[in-house]
Amino acid sequence: MKTTALTQKHISLGAKMVEFAGYNMPVSYSGLNDEHMTVRNSVGVFDVSHMGEFILKGEHALDLIQKVTSNDASVLTDGKAQYSCLPNDKGGIVDDLIVYRIDAKTYMLVVNASNIDKDWNWIKQHDTWGVEMHNISEKTSLLAIQGPKAMDTLQKLTDIKLADIPYYAFAKGKFNGVDNVVISNTGYTGAGGFEIYFENEYAEKMWDNIFEAGKEFGIKPIGLGARDTLRLEMGFCLYGNDIDDTTSPIEAGLGWITKFTKDFTNRAAIEAQKQNGVSRKLVGFEMIDRGIPRHDYQLADAQGNIIGKVSSGTQSPSLNKAIGMGYVKTEFAKADTEIFVVIRDKAIKAKVTKIPFLKK
Numbered sequence: 001m002k003t004t005a006l007t008q009k010h011i012s013l014g015a016k017m018v019e020f021a022g023y024n025m026p027v028s029y030s031g032l033n034d035e036h037m038t039v040r041n042s043v044g045v046f047d048v049s050h051m052g053e054f055i056l057k058g059e060h061a062l063d064l065i066q067k068v069t070s071n072d073a074s075v076l077t078d079g080k081a082q083y084s085c086l087p088n089d090k091g092g093i094v095d096d097l098i099v100y101r102i103d104a105k106t107y108m109l110v111v112n113a114s115n116i117d118k119d120w121n122w123i124k125q126h127d128t129w130g131v132e133m134h135n136i137s138e139k140t141s142l143l144a145i146q147g148p149k150a151m152d153t154l155q156k157l158t159d160i161k162l163a164d165i166p167y168y169a170f171a172k173g174k175f176n177g178v179d180n181v182v183i184s185n186t187g188y189t190g191a192g193g194f195e196i197y198f199e200n201e202y203a204e205k206m207w208d209n210i211f212e213a214g215k216e217f218g219i220k221p222i223g224l225g226a227r228d229t230l231r232l233e234m235g236f237c238l239y240g241n242d243i244d245d246t247t248s249p250i251e252a253g254l255g256w257i258t259k260f261t262k263d264f265t266n267r268a269a270i271e272a273q274k275q276n277g278v279s280r281k282l283v284g285f286e287m288i289d290r291g292i293p294r295h296d297y298q299l300a301d302a303q304g305n306i307i308g309k310v311s312s313g314t315q316s317p318s319l320n321k322a323i324g325m326g327y328v329k330t331e332f333a334k335a336d337t338e339i340f341v342v343i344r345d346k347a348i349k350a351k352v353t354k355i356p357f358l359k360k
Contacts (some may be wrong), residue, residue: 004049005141005203013221021113023050027079028223036317039191043147043214044222045207052116052137053197054109061107061128065099065290068126070249072259072271076101081168081186084257085249086122087266091273092245093252096237100170101292108182108197110142112239126265141203143196145210146222146230150193153214158183164192176209178202188227190234190358229314232323235284235355241295242282242311242325250274251327253284281321281333282307284355286323290340291348293324298342299332307332310341316357324350325359 001024011017015026026047028035038044056064065073073085080101086094100108102168111119116137124133145154151162158175160183165171170184175196180245182197196207209253211219228238237252249258250273260271267353287293293313301307324341332339340347 004047005200006047006049006207009112009204009207010047010221013219015223016222021031021050023113025050026221026223028225029221030222032225032229033317035220035222036229038218038220038293039147039189039222039226039230040129040318041146041148042217043149043153043193043219044226045210045214045219045229046144046146046222046227047142047207048144048195048227049141049200049203050113051142052111052113052122052135053142054111054123054139055134055136056107056109057132057134058105058129061105061131064123064127064131065093065109066262066264068123068265069097069099069271070258070264071099072262073099073101073107078103079169079171081170081184083168083244085254087249087264087270088122088151088245089266090245091238091248091266091269093146093243093247093249094122094188094245096239096243096254100182100184102172107277114152114240130288139200141198141206143206143210144187144189144193145196145214146187146193147191148190149214149217149219151271152219152323153210153219154183154194156213157209165194176202176206178206178223188234188236189230190236190356191230191358193228228312229317232312232314232325233318233356233358235357237282237325238312247282247327248273248278251278252282279330280327281330282311282327283352284323284325284337284357285341285350285352286321286357287341288338288349288351290322291343291346293326293341294345299326299328300340300342300347301332302338302340304340306342313341318358325355328352329360340351
């Protein structure tokens with residue numbers, strides 16, 4: 001199993017560790033509900049150093065990004081970031097990712113840990129320009145400091161005015177005495193906050209000083225368990241659950257990051273789906289009867305016909321009810337449609353609902 005620069009730190013803090021995407025990662029410390037509510041109400045820190053980072057450089061870096069991603073990266077200016085996906089040539093998704101524009105000839109792509117090699121090979125295979133590519137995943141640490149008190153915590157450690165960094169933008173500079181730190185107003189919790197990228201050698205110093213700075217706000221370390229419940233309350237897709245090599249961006253409700261103003265991998269097929277419609281859609285639903293939906297549970301109609309399956313599900317700590325996402329036949333995708341989750345051979349009533357589940 002791979003480790004991050006902070007794995008020993010998590011173990012010493014008594015974290016429950018699990019294998020995730022080939023890494024030894026903390027799933028919980030004080031308990032999922034406690035960690036979840038800490039992020040919603042105050043501030044928590046996630047070690048997400050297992051994520052992958054690629055640097056693309058040169059005259060044609062943008063050309064390559066435009067070719068392999070669904071969103072239009074040409075609208076980015078220096079210091080801006082964009083959520084996007086890598087469509088495959090069969091109608092599915094290689095991965096979802098964030099594209100950062102450092103300057104006109106330099107970009108950073110942040111990809112999912114389980115897909116680092118797959119994504120690298122996919123992008124490389126489409127590079128007909130000889131773009132300079134660097135995989136910096138192994139030497140880069142990434143902390144996500146999330147929650148309403150994240151800015152107050154981090155501002156103590158930098159002269160960069162964090163309030164001046166809009167959502168999906170970033171600054172690069174000195175943080176906690178370390179140069180060239182990327183401070184990004186992004187995150188996958190819906191609770192606000194920042195993600196910071198830096199070299200592995202500074203990881204312990206970063207962790208310790210961030211916790212010192214956040215002490216007055218009750219800052220806590222947060223595991224992958226709460227990361228999952230937080231993102232699900234916002235209706236954010238998780239690769240391997242809600243999107244994968246077989247789900248199209250249109251089915252997954254990612255039409256908003258799919259721009260037909262440019263050419264990209266499998267554009268024609270995806271555009272045809274947008275125009276002609278799809279036979280299934282990713283929806284959010286909440287349970288009416290008692291029961292917790294889980295990944296791969298079947299979804300049925302009132303007559304017991306199978307209409308789809310659950311992609312993600314949990315008991316929501318913020319809402320105190322069970323919620324999920326799943327693919328259903330399009331005729332069942334409208335809000336308030338009654339559907340049933342098949343749990344241990346029993347049909348448990350639920351209803352389709354608009355996402356995000358947690359309204360701000």
